[in-house]
Amino acid sequence: MTLNWKVVLSVLTLGMSGAAMAESPSPQDPQWNLMLIGSELRICSSMNSDYCANDEWINANDMRTSRLFQLTDVRRSSALRQAIWPRDRQGVREELDEMLREMVDYFARGVVSEHRLVDRFRSRAYLDLLMRLSDAEYNRILDNLEMPRLEGLDEVVNLAMNDDFSAEFITQFVAMAESMHGIANERPARILVITAGERDTFRNVDSHVQAFNQAGAEATWMPLDIAVSAAQASGRCQDLEALRRELSGTYDRDRVDPVRHGQQIAFCRDPLAWQSMLANADAVFITGGSADRLKQTFFRDNRPVALLTAMQERFTEGNLAIGAAGEGAAALVSANMITNGHSRSAVAEGSIARRPPPPDCGLDNTCPRNLSGNSLTYEPLGGLGFARFGIIDTDVSHRGRQGRLLRLAADTRSPLAMGIDRDTAIRMNTRTGAFEIGGREGVILLEGAMGTDTMLASTFHYLRTGTLGQLSGGRLIDAVMAPQEFVRPESTTNRFLGDSGIFDNIDTVCRGRNELRLLQENFELMMRVNDDSELELSRGRCQIMNGIMGIATQ
Template identity: 30%
Template sequence: MSAAETPVQVQAPLPQLQLMLAGGGLTVCSSMNPAHCKPGTVFAPWAKTSHRYEISHQSLARLIQQAAIRDLEASTRQELLLRLSSQAPTVLSQKALLELIDGLTESLEDKAYYALLDTLEQRQRTESGELVREQVQLDAGRDSHGSDIFRDFVSQSAKNSGQKTPRIAVVTASARDPFEAAEFYVQTLSQAGADVIWLPIDGAWQQATQARRCDILNLLGSQHNGYFDRMRVYPKLTEQQTVLCQEPGSLYSELEAIDGLFLSGGDQTLTLAAWLNADGTPSQALSILRSRFNAGNLVVGGTSAGTAVMASRAMITGGTSMGAIRYGISSQAPVSERCESQACQHKFPPETLTFRSAGGLGLYPFGIVDTHFSERQRQLRLVLLQDASRSGLALGVDENTALWLSNDGHYGEITGAAGVWFSEPQGKAGAIWQHRIHYLPAQSKLHLTEQKLIEVDVPVWTSGKCPNSATNSTGWLISPKYELNTDKHTTCDSRGYYRSLLLNTSG
């Protein structure tokens, strides 16, 4: 056969990337996070740099009108008001405010605790009367990985839609206070090159819209999300939410028109509530989201809780690896997030691993997704829930890192500062659950199935010593509940990454 007759090998195009799973901790320079900024970064006079809390006769009068405060035990309420009024009038940082009421916070349930913070929060203004707000400077970051992840999201949304300036919607329902988080994400994605809108949906909005009771949005916000007095602090944003509640059809029109949708970090239980009906069934908004995503017409991304909520089959809602070992796994609602950092009332240990058995949004089709992964030693909490829920390929994404996937989940690429961890379920032998695990660095390209990785391309791989559970060279939590082994398929990289390690766990 002559050269002219030699068949031409045509490589099939790679699938379009549509799902971005970021592991949280995205380093972006802002006035509220100056540690992420280059030295010498200067912010505008209107830039918000901290939360401030005003103690005055007026703010205390507002506080006592909150039902969550009135419902406190009389002695607790009196002591709280006595301490606060002893400092009036003054403006305090959050640290100073909590020091002032030290010893009382443990007796405050979430509603009272957040009613206190929200009601005393100062509506800050500049000397000229302009409202202050967080200022983002995307190009001024010390570390470019976080800003690059946002830029990648905008770029992929543009590529998928064919639009030079893609229209991207942001949903901040993951945050306890979704109004506070809106400015950061709108500015960040705008500076990354998108035309950005904020969609003010959350669990309260979903409840009010279904009940056709937009007049009680504020009450539902306190009951379902735990925010209070937001109309005073964020009047324009709360007005947007009310208008959208009165005209929900405009939300559905926006979801049909946008090129990208980004979900913020926070609490994935709150994220999910924004997309479900009161009975737990998919809302009309979620049906539109899934339909456009599955058809290849929408790029979806999230960070932290906005990534965890993409899970199918089971969705992690709280807890730690140590908590899973000590207290087991529970499908009940998680303990308050603030119990992880300070004393508070709770029904069971806050470290207990909790999950939602019905999963999350289900855009990652194979199983469980976890975030802040290596940084918080979450390997065991992920595989123990994988075992308990009989889920398929589970994955954990490090901070400042993202895993991009095609909409069917079968092709992926890793970007960012660190790596992504994968656990392939290998079945059970007696009381031992078996897994084959991989920890892959940025720039890796991979093909996935429901149960395993079938092809991996890692551009740089320098042979190194494999992790050993006996010496804790993994950096994981030390526990007799697991052991690591190698076989002929195992390879390890000098930077700490590995392929095809064998992980055995016991319940």
């Protein structure tokens, strides 16, 4: 459906002051300056053929198609050396040693591709061991077994073959940068790519830089991450590899990718290198990974580093576009940044203003005191400060994160909380509050959340792709809901804590009794509409404005 911007913007700006309206974007150019994507970009490339509509174009002789791993004695010994394994995990370490020796015989060679190694790791013979490994232990093994990148074979991106909306989001972000600077058809938009939120900040550089370049931009990677930030602050640029192990849990990146490592060393030793890179940029795109890791990268002693301050100033002045995906989007808030948590634990136990626990910390006994791997943790002082309208959560509908979003909004008395679905993006003009939803699914907005230890409730809006609206003063002012195609869910569940129960059953709210009730264990979900609600009755997954949502513990 094509919407008339003149009509839409006249609705969205209704009630704004004359001065504000005089400065508003034109109907033809809403001047988006912020893009939030609800999941990490899935870029079709020779390394990621699962993200492609087909893989017939991939040539293994000319392209890098997989990470390679060595099962030699040297690499196995490195992966299992006692110095990097806690004493209370020695039993697991010995089982891994036996497994890797068996794999040498199984593959009958010293080099194996990632998919073959991982498939064998997940086979019935080793599944029990795999289930007892934490993320940190699993990655420790792979990091130490990985071979250096082979010269002459590079990852190749094919944006035209992308199998979801990632290519569209990339193209839209490039257009945002061009529009903001009025450079369309004059020169390429210059985009800085920041991968600092990821555990391995080298791994997705090539795919993102190439993707933006294929979309018509001139993309550059900023070699910044938590290790570089800490090294600059302490004068330890020579210790980058040790700091990566300590702060990100990555091993041997200097051996595996010496080129990227060298770029980080040079960037680290020049404390002003960021200035020319940012000055040359029209936009900055931040990939996913960990919101907490991004926070720690851009702050020292709870104060923003000079780079972040400069980015915020340019963003506020209106000459820098910002985009982010997955937890990178969640990290852009100015207060109450979600850093961890499962909806079940959030509803039952509440939120905790602490650094997040390590992933799967219950498996290797690394959980901090009074925290579990599922605890809802948050940073009350927020993240990078580009999104000032409220809390942001991502991949909400598919992973049943409405509960943790509702809990944090209620605990912190946040007027507005936004949950963005997988393969979905929201573009915003942060000055006017105007927004547009694009991609596959939708966005849930929670207003005025409140609660007790056993009950949570709020007003909610669920808006889907094509919808245009405006936020102001911590609430949805208005929206024009776009009609949707019929959606028949492939499978459905009633489980709404950590699963897609709300997403699968939301159409029930719009029909019949105008109410949805779901039970899971001792938790009950209620969603209801009334005379004040507005509905868009697309079959399968309707849209709702001014509904009521509650979760109670029975």
